[in-house]
Amino acid sequence: MSVLQNILKQNPKSEDYLIETLLSLQDAKDEPCISEEEIADIAEYYGISPTRVSSVASFYTLLSLRPRGKHVVQVCRDVPCYLNGSENILEAVKEALGCDIGETTADGLFTLEETSCLGNCDGSPSVRIGKKTYENLDSQKVKEIISGYREAK
Amino acid sequence: MEKRILTARFGKIDPLSIDDYIKNGGYEALEAAVKMESDTIIDEIETAKLRGRGGAAFPTFIKLKALVGEKEKTRYIVCNADEGEPGNFKDRHLMENDPHQMIEGMIISAYTTKAKKGYIYIRGEYDHSIAVVREALAQAREKGYLGKNILGAGFDFDIEIRSGAGAYVCGEEFALIESIEGKSGRSRPKPPFPTTAGVFMKPTMLNNVETFANIPHILEMGGKAYAKIGTESSKGTKLISLSGNIANRGVFEVPFGVSVKDAIAKLGRGVADGRKLKMVQLSGASGPILPPEKIDVPIDFDHDIGAGAIIVMDERTDVVDILLRHAEFFEHESCGKCTPCREGNLHLVRLLRKVQAGSATADDLRVMENLADVMINVSLCGLGQSAPIPLATALDGFGDQIRDRLAQTETKENA
Ligand SMILES: Cc1cc2nc3c(=O)[nH]c(=O)nc-3n(C[C@H](O)[C@H](O)[C@H](O)COP(=O)(O)O)c2cc1C
Ligand code: SF4
Numbered sequence: 001m002s003v004l005q006n007i008l009k010q011n012p013k014s015e016d017y018l019i020e021t022l023l024s025l026q027d028a029k030d031e032p033c034i035s036e037e038e039i040a041d042i043a044e045y046y047g048i049s050p051t052r053v054s055s056v057a058s059f060y061t062l063l064s065l066r067p068r069g070k071h072v073v074q075v076c077r078d079v080p081c082y083l084n085g086s087e088n089i090l091e092a093v094k095e096a097l098g099c100d101i102g103e104t105t106a107d108g109l110f111t112l113e114e115t116s117c118l119g120n121c122d123g124s125p126s127v128r129i130g131k132k133t134y135e136n137l138d139s140q141k142v143k144e145i146i147s148g149y150r151e152a153k
Numbered sequence: 154m155e156k157r158i159l160t161a162r163f164g165k166i167d168p169l170s171i172d173d174y175i176k177n178g179g180y181e182a183l184e185a186a187v188k189m190e191s192d193t194i195i196d197e198i199e200t201a202k203l204r205g206r207g208g209a210a211f212p213t214f215i216k217l218k219a220l221v222g223e224k225e226k227t228r229y230i231v232c233n234a235d236e237g238e239p240g241n242f243k244d245r246h247l248m249e250n251d252p253h254q255m256i257e258g259m260i261i262s263a264y265t266t267k268a269k270k271g272y273i274y275i276r277g278e279y280d281h282s283i284a285v286v287r288e289a290l291a292q293a294r295e296k297g298y299l300g301k302n303i304l305g306a307g308f309d310f311d312i313e314i315r316s317g318a319g320a321y322v323c324g325e326e327f328a329l330i331e332s333i334e335g336k337s338g339r340s341r342p343k344p345p346f347p348t349t350a351g352v353f354m355k356p357t358m359l360n361n362v363e364t365f366a367n368i369p370h371i372l373e374m375g376g377k378a379y380a381k382i383g384t385e386s387s388k389g390t391k392l393i394s395l396s397g398n399i400a401n402r403g404v405f406e407v408p409f410g411v412s413v414k415d416a417i418a419k420l421g422r423g424v425a426d427g428r429k430l431k432m433v434q435l436s437g438a439s440g441p442i443l444p445p446e447k448i449d450v451p452i453d454f455d456h457d458i459g460a461g462a463i464i465v466m467d468e469r470t471d472v473v474d475i476l477l478r479h480a481e482f483f484e485h486e487s488c489g490k491c492t493p494c495r496e497g498n499l500h501l502v503r504l505l506r507k508v509q510a511g512s513a514t515a516d517d518l519r520v521m522e523n524l525a526d527v528m529i530n531v532s533l534c535g536l537g538q539s540a541p542i543p544l545a546t547a548l549d550g551f552g553d554q555i556r557d558r559l560a561q562t563e564t565k566e567n568a
């Protein structure tokens with residue numbers, strides 16, 4: 001059975017599980033994004049229109065219809081992090097990745113994004129990579145963390 | 154200065170062990186509740202004067218009463234753990250350090266209102282909270298606190314976790330309800346309120362994590378004793394989230410009435426690195442920005458404490474930078490359903506960028522003030538209604554600094 005079919009089976013067949021399904025699907029894939037075919041399959045399974053599925057997927061920032069790198073690097077941009085130097089963190093990440101906000105590195109390993117507050121302001125500046133939040137960062141630390149991901153591939 | 158009720162077990166128990174929780178008084182309130190009449194429980198919560206901790210400060214007993222009074226028997230209990238307002242992180246600490254008190258509060262609410270199903274809506278970025286709460290729910294189910302015929306008292310209730318997916322607006326009650334239904338999170342006009350038509354259009358009691366966490370404590374100490382803590386308008390304790398340029402960031406629990414100034418000085422140990430205080434923002438991105446001479450106010454519901462964020466900003470901070478960042482946040486997070494918020498936030502960002510660049514005129518400032526007025530008064534939900542609050546309050550406290558940034562050419566143009 002395909003990855004998607006397995007995920008669909010995890011919850012009752014009811015369209016209120018749409019967001020759960022989309023999140024689980026992204027988590028299960030090498031690149032966290034949802035494709036056209038997957039949208040069509042999901043819509044068919046729940047008996048809803050593909051537009052309804054894609055409009056939900058585009059509403060939520062953790063979901064993506066655009067292909068993204070294996071590791072999505074999200075730098076927090078809100079005020080508590082800003083007060084603790086998030087602009088330097090963003091610069092350091094851009095330098096380490098060699099790409100700008102919204103872009104994916106040439107090797108397809110990373111996509112750089114900005115994010116709203118991660119609810120981790122007591123550890124600001126904070127950065128989320130994939131499903132892990134890193135805190136109390138400085139330029140040096142965040143570069144080392146990114147190198148770690150690059151070496152682990 | 155601290156008064157630890159909700160945080161009393163923090164660090165003392167293993168959050169992943171229900172036995173630890175039970176050994177430390179956990180689920181005793183539920184044991185007592187299932188021997189009580191529904192009305193008696195509601196009376197205790199009314200006597201305690203418990204008000205919502207998610208920002209709107211609505212009396213909790215009214216929601217319980219409303220649910221009990223509904224003809225429709227399918228009812229839901231929903232816990233709002235979306236916590237997306239910049240500067241707030243206390244619900245995360247509550248879930249990760251002592252998850253069962255929130256769950257116990259939900260079960261007591263379910264018993265009181267005969268609801269059979271509950272949801273905890275946790276923001277998608279809180280992976281660790283989700284994992285802890287998932288384990289806590291499994292353990293509660295195993296012990297018979299959730300499921301069929303709970304504690305032999307003849308009532309059934311279970312809770313499901315729903316994950317947010319990165320949308321601040323989903324903390325707003327109707328947007329959250331839409332999201333639980335698997336839709337994009339957009340608010341609905343009120344009335345009807347969620348207590349009449351909430352999840353799947355059924356009566357729903359929706360409360361913040363901290364609100365639910367208070368309920369077992371109220372039943373344990375009794376509403377009267379609880380109401381002795383705090384101030385006239387605000388009873389009990391409040392979890393506050395201290396962040397920004399403050400020496401000791403973190404979550405603290407204080408009785409209502411402690412002053413913002415003291416909390417910053419004593420719990421937060423003052424401004425970081427010995428710098429001077431420039432301004433403090435209460436409640437989060439949507440709260441008032443205050444100059445230092447205005448922070449000797451009590452932490453209570455009469456002074457915009459919201460969900461309890463206190464953001465400290467030192468002398469290096471530029472008020473226009475802060476306003477612009479907040480405006481960009483709201484522009485990004487607006488659900489786009491109503492014009493004043495969707496268009497208003499766009500214009501505020503554009504105009505604040507002009508102020509920052511030094512090219513705005515006095516007319517631009519007047520436009521911003523008018524926009525703020527319209528947004529506050531006619532936006533459909535709290536997001537649009539509160540987005541201009543930082544601007545409106547900063548114009549009071551720091552108006553000169555903002556006007557100093559206007560284009561110098563302006564007098565000539567106007568002449
Ligand atoms: C834009 C917006 C975001 C909100 N975010 C949250 C939130 O993250 N958590 C929360 O408990 N309440 C939030 N609220 C308030 C809720 O709408 C609601 O009033 C609250 O959850 C009710 O629970 P309470 O009575 O226990 O406070 C938000 C409101 C608005 C307008
Ligand atoms: S005020 Fe903003 S967030 Fe609320 S319904 Fe209107 S557009 Fe959506």
Ligand code: FES
Binds near residue numbers: 079081120124126239
């Ligand atoms: S502002 Fe960055 S985690 Fe809150």
